Amino acid sequence: MAEAESRSLEYTPTWVVAFICFIIVLLSLLAERGLHHLGKCLKRRQQDALFEALQKLKEELMLLGFISLMLTVSQAAIRHICVPEALVSNMFPCKKPLKEHHAPQSSHTVIINARRLLSTGESSNNCAAKGKVPLVSVEALHQLHIFIFVLAVFHVIFCASTMVLGGARIKQWKHWENWFKKHPSQKGSARRDHSHGHAHAHPNAHAIHELFNANHEFFEMHAGGFWRRSVVISWLRSFFKQFYGSVTKSEYIALRQAFIMRHCRTNPSFDFHNYMLRTLEIDFKKVVSISWYLWLFVVVFLLLNVGGWNTYFWLSFLPLILLLMVGAKLEYIISSLALDVSEKRSRAEEAVITPSDELFWFHRPGIVLQLIHFILFQNSFEIAFFFWILFTYGIHSCIMEKLGFLIPRLVMGVLVQVLCSYSTLPLYALVTQMGSKFKKGIFDNLVQSTLEGWLEDSRNRGESTSEAHRIEMQPTTPESFNVQVMESENP
Numbered sequence: 001m002a003e004a005e006s007r008s009l010e011y012t013p014t015w016v017v018a019f020i021c022f023i024i025v026l027l028s029l030l031a032e033r034g035l036h037h038l039g040k041c042l043k044r045r046q047q048d049a050l051f052e053a054l055q056k057l058k059e060e061l062m063l064l065g066f067i068s069l070m071l072t073v074s075q076a077a078i079r080h081i082c083v084p085e086a087l088v089s090n091m092f093p094c095k096k097p098l099k100e101h102h103a104p105q106s107s108h109t110v111i112i113n114a115r116r117l118l119s120t121g122e123s124s125n126n127c128a129a130k131g132k133v134p135l136v137s138v139e140a141l142h143q144l145h146i147f148i149f150v151l152a153v154f155h156v157i158f159c160a161s162t163m164v165l166g167g168a169r170i171k172q173w174k175h176w177e178n179w180f181k182k183h184p185s186q187k188g189s190a191r192r193d194h195s196h197g198h199a200h201a202h203p204n205a206h207a208i209h210e211l212f213n214a215n216h217e218f219f220e221m222h223a224g225g226f227w228r229r230s231v232v233i234s235w236l237r238s239f240f241k242q243f244y245g246s247v248t249k250s251e252y253i254a255l256r257q258a259f260i261m262r263h264c265r266t267n268p269s270f271d272f273h274n275y276m277l278r279t280l281e282i283d284f285k286k287v288v289s290i291s292w293y294l295w296l297f298v299v300v301f302l303l304l305n306v307g308g309w310n311t312y313f314w315l316s317f318l319p320l321i322l323l324l325m326v327g328a329k330l331e332y333i334i335s336s337l338a339l340d341v342s343e344k345r346s347r348a349e350e351a352v353i354t355p356s357d358e359l360f361w362f363h364r365p366g367i368v369l370q371l372i373h374f375i376l377f378q379n380s381f382e383i384a385f386f387f388w389i390l391f392t393y394g395i396h397s398c399i400m401e402k403l404g405f406l407i408p409r410l411v412m413g414v415l416v417q418v419l420c421s422y423s424t425l426p427l428y429a430l431v432t433q434m435g436s437k438f439k440k441g442i443f444d445n446l447v448q449s450t451l452e453g454w455l456e457d458s459r460n461r462g463e464s465t466s467e468a469h470r471i472e473m474q475p476t477t478p479e480s481f482n483v484q485v486m487e488s489e490n491p
Contacts, residue, residue: 166425222338238331258353
């Protein structure tokens with residue numbers, strides 16, 4: 001059996017080599033053509049943001065291929081690196097037994113041990129002659145290679161499923177947006193008629209009354225009564241609200257009107273719902289990528305994965321804690337907007353919701369997306385590591401830890417995925433529009449392409465560079481583009 005396992009390519013039947021090569025090439029071509037046709041489909045449907053996300057995914061696959069190539073090419077050199085035994089005699093993922101026990105081994109363990117002996121035999125002999133031991137075995141490199149691939153696959157699957165489920169949740173708000181399309185000027189009418197006290201005489205009296213009730217419900221929910229104005233009570237309420245009703249109709253209406261009054265004052269019928277979906281698609285391109293600091297996190301985790309430290313168990317709390325913090329913060333921002341309007345009323349000022357970057361951590365709304373990115377990656381890392389250990393070493397592996405640690409980890413992983421998809425991500429899509437600046441998705445694909453091309457041409461010619469930068473970063477929507485956005489937009 002050992003001779004069959006160690007048989008080189010020189011003594012392998014040609015039909016075996018050709019068959020395996022054919023299968024590998026066929027699967028690779030099918031994957032490549034599948035991604036190519038998916039890209040053409042997204043282009044045909046004018047889903048430019050998702051197409052860019054697909055391109056980002058291809059870059060990640062290319063990076064994985066390069067990592068795989070580096071591990072494969074360098075494994076022959078790595079296995080001949082010899083180090084003193086003292087350097088590799090501690091910090092093991094599993095505690096070494098004090099005494100050798102000759103208990104019966106399972107077939108899975110026998111196969112692993114046989115591969116380890118075959119892969120390390122030559123390098124062990126070379127290092128033993130020098131009085132040293134190999135730095136790492138070929139088997140360990142192979143397992144690390146598989147783990148990196150599994151991690152990337154799980155990250156893409158988790159991000160895609162979160163975006164799909166979160167987008168489906170946001171699409172449930174579409175009927176609220178359709179109500180505004182039927183009554184595009186109800187806000188101004190409501191102000192005039194309520195101020196004169198004869199809203200019942202207006203032809204859109206029912207719509208005006210419904211809008212008034214929604215605004216009244218929003219302020220009563222977040223700023224009504226002394227206790228609701230308390231900072232502690234507001235934070236506690238924001239923390240628990242993310243579990244049962246992250247966004248209500250009154251909150252959507254109030255925040256939509258705040259965005260319109262700040263950025264699209266001349267276009268009250270602007271499709272805010274479609275704008276949120278476009279920005280979510282643009283953000284998906286950032287979330288699906290694996291940034292350098294995420295890879296650094298993997299390296300640190302592998303370093304701290306020492307037997308007896310229960311690193312997996314304690315680390316599984318991190319995404320849940322961060323997710324709850326992000327959800328509570330987003331809910332608290334909604335309450336802060338209502339409390340700000342309430343204070344303006346008490347000072348006899350204009351009672352309008354004022355979006356501002358100051359509501360967010362470090363005055364940067366983008367930090368929320370970075371935290372969600374890290375949460376999704378860390379959660380996918382936990383689940384990917386579990387399945388990798390399960391299929392590589394088995395359920396009874398010492399790395400798998402005790403059942404009392406394993407079950408809470410899996411439960412928290414599922415909870416994070418569900419809560420992020422149905423609560424936190426929709427909250428993010430709505431509340432982060434309350435920053436001082438609008439996002440790139442405010443322009444439809446045609447207008448975006450025109451503006452980007454114009455800016456690029458201006459930079460290349462070196463003409464009006466400062467003016468182009470000013471328009472690119474301008475915090476309010478140019479009124480000349482308001483009508484174009486709506487005319488070119490697909491409802």
